[in-house]
Amino acid sequence: MAFLDDAFTKRLWGSVLNSVKRLLIEWFPAILMFIGVLVIWQLAVSTLGIREYLLPSPGSVVDAMLSSEIPWGKHILVTGTAILGAFLIAAVGGILLGTLTAWSNMVGRALMPFLVFVNTLPKVAVAPLFLLWFGYGIFPNMLIGALIGFFPVVINTAVGLSQIDDEMLDLGRVFNAPKWKVFAKIRIPNAYPYILSALKVTATAAVVGAIVGEFVASQSGLGYVIITSQSSLNTPLAFGALVWISILGLALYGAVAALSRVLAPWAEGQEN
Amino acid sequence: MKNIIELDQVGMVYETGSGSVEALRDIRLTVREGEFISLVGPSGCGKSTLLRVTAGLRPMTSGSVVVDGVSVTKPIQKVGMVFQSAVLLKWRSILDNVLLPAELAGLNPRKYRDRARELLELVGLGDFTRKSPNELSGGMQQRAALCRALLLDPPLLLMDEPFGALDAMTRDDMNLELLRVWGETGGQEGRKTILFVTHSIPEAVFLADRVVVMSPRPGRIAEIVDVGLPRPRSMETRATPEFGQYTLDIYDTLTGGQAKSDETPRQAIA
Numbered sequence: 001m002a003f004l005d006d007a008f009t010k011r012l013w014g015s016v017l018n019s020v021k022r023l024l025i026e027w028f029p030a031i032l033m034f035i036g037v038l039v040i041w042q043l044a045v046s047t048l049g050i051r052e053y054l055l056p057s058p059g060s061v062v063d064a065m066l067s068s069e070i071p072w073g074k075h076i077l078v079t080g081t082a083i084l085g086a087f088l089i090a091a092v093g094g095i096l097l098g099t100l101t102a103w104s105n106m107v108g109r110a111l112m113p114f115l116v117f118v119n120t121l122p123k124v125a126v127a128p129l130f131l132l133w134f135g136y137g138i139f140p141n142m143l144i145g146a147l148i149g150f151f152p153v154v155i156n157t158a159v160g161l162s163q164i165d166d167e168m169l170d171l172g173r174v175f176n177a178p179k180w181k182v183f184a185k186i187r188i189p190n191a192y193p194y195i196l197s198a199l200k201v202t203a204t205a206a207v208v209g210a211i212v213g214e215f216v217a218s219q220s221g222l223g224y225v226i227i228t229s230q231s232s233l234n235t236p237l238a239f240g241a242l243v244w245i246s247i248l249g250l251a252l253y254g255a256v257a258a259l260s261r262v263l264a265p266w267a268e269g270q271e272n
Numbered sequence: 273m274k275n276i277i278e279l280d281q282v283g284m285v286y287e288t289g290s291g292s293v294e295a296l297r298d299i300r301l302t303v304r305e306g307e308f309i310s311l312v313g314p315s316g317c318g319k320s321t322l323l324r325v326t327a328g329l330r331p332m333t334s335g336s337v338v339v340d341g342v343s344v345t346k347p348i349q350k351v352g353m354v355f356q357s358a359v360l361l362k363w364r365s366i367l368d369n370v371l372l373p374a375e376l377a378g379l380n381p382r383k384y385r386d387r388a389r390e391l392l393e394l395v396g397l398g399d400f401t402r403k404s405p406n407e408l409s410g411g412m413q414q415r416a417a418l419c420r421a422l423l424l425d426p427p428l429l430l431m432d433e434p435f436g437a438l439d440a441m442t443r444d445d446m447n448l449e450l451l452r453v454w455g456e457t458g459g460q461e462g463r464k465t466i467l468f469v470t471h472s473i474p475e476a477v478f479l480a481d482r483v484v485v486m487s488p489r490p491g492r493i494a495e496i497v498d499v500g501l502p503r504p505r506s507m508e509t510r511a512t513p514e515f516g517q518y519t520l521d522i523y524d525t526l527t528g529g530q531a532k533s534d535e536t537p538r539q540a541i542a
Contacts, residue, residue, distance in 0.1 A: 167355040167356075167357065167359045168359050168361075170324075170329055170353065170355070171359060171372065171373075171376070172376055173347050174327060174347055174349075174351060174352075174353050174373075175347070175349055175373055175376040175377040176346070176347050176349060176377070177376035177378075181376060182376075185361075185372070185375060185376065186361065189361065189363045190361075192363070263363075264363070266362040266363070266406055
């Protein structure tokens with residue numbers, strides 16, 4: 001093609017190769033680490049003759065993960081729903097409570113000690129109560145995850161909303177802007193980086209909560225798979241469920257990180 | 273020309289953990305419409321506080337402030353403010369930042385888009401309307417902040433050390449730019465009234481019709497200097513002996529006469 005002259009194609013290829021190279025360099029240490037662990041694991045199992053119920057080889061874990069004997073799809077859906085629900089309840093509830101705290105000093109003073117008290121409760125110990133109140137199912141597991149994950153969101157939202165230049169608030173004062181407008185247009189977007197970094201913590205807390213709930217009582221879900229694998233000494237199955245859990249956790253974390261790049265691109269790179 | 277600002281015996285005392293601080297005492301100042309006033313003085317002399325009291329952003333504790341015939345008790349919407357840092361909102365484009373005052377004042381921002389573009393064009397940012405603030409240099413950010421202050425066409429512009437954080441060359445450019453924009457928006461008749469706070473004596477003299485010299489603890493007006501330098505002013509203005517004399521006189525007032533080298537009365541050069 002005429003417009004694709006030689007120099008242009010060369011430049012295009014150059015930039016493509018450059019970004020591939022950059023990606024490789026950036027990810028190389030992580031990939032090497034993973035491969036290294038897998039190789040050592042496989043070698044240890046085969047040379048030391050470790051029995052499968054103690055430590056299964058990577059190969060048998062993958063086999064278990066893809067085995068058609070286990071309804072993986074159903075378990076993943078159940079646990080995934082619990083994780084997502086826990087995350088959303090914690091995020092929405094935490095942002096609302098944090099905003100209320102920053103909105104009014106009075107509310108903040110009333111609410112904070114109570115929230116701190118709730119946060120000091122060992123959430124795992126509360127799990128049986130939730131089952132008593134709400135019965136078996138996904139909902140109590142969501143609540144446990146939400147309970148573990150919401151506190152950092154409240155704190156970070158409240159702190160983010162009050163960490164603001166006085167001059168930025170003067171912008172609102174000059175025009176007699178109503179309080180809600182200053183919150184909507186200035187304070188809340190300004191707090192995005194704080195809120196999003198708390199949501200990253202919450203993403204992992206939601207996973208913990210959902211699995212704890214399934215440990216305590218459940219009839220499906222990846223936590224249930226781990227519990228049942230114990231009784232039959234099917235360790236490859238337990239490993240397989242673990243890997244599926246971490247894949248779900250990574251997906252949620254990745255989604256929050258992507259949201260953070262879209263909503264608060266100016267804060268990217270500051271925390272690294 | 274009618275008076276737009278009348279400050280009468282304005283005083284301000286605020287409480288801190290270790291007692292009360294008198295930030296302003298007995299400030300009397302009358303500003304005519306279209307005047308360019310510089311406020312100069314050392315740190316802690318209350319010049320920024322005076323600016324905020326005039327805008328109704330901080331309450332005074334005694335005296336009275338009247339702007340455009342109305343007694344100021346709460347923020348008046350007749351001012352545009354420019355701060356030392358540009359305080360642009362990082363999540364908005366330059367254009368949307370300039371439109372912020374319309375949104376905050378409850379007006380329809382769509383109706384101000386054309387004006388915002390014209391203002392950005394006027395300060396040479398016509399090609400940067402879609403950019404994000406951190407893609408712009410410090411000087412460009414401050415130009416955008418100036419556009420934001422001018423969006424609703426306020427009669428009064430309050431500038432709190434707007435160029436204090438810029439390097440010397442950019443600062444000189446911005447001084448010329450400000451005088452140009454001041455002259456071009458509103459024309460000879462409807463020029464805006466500007467209160468301009470600065471640390472720099474040369475900057476104060478170069479820009480202003482009158483320089484208000486303040487002294488600290490408590491903040492008082494030490495002297496008001498009429499600057500008789502002809503307009504339009506340019507970089508050559510700074511090379512004239514008159515400019516140097518004004519600068520030196522103000523320096524003398526601020527330091528208590530230590531720098532006085534000769535006794536030339538000001539009348540001789542005015």
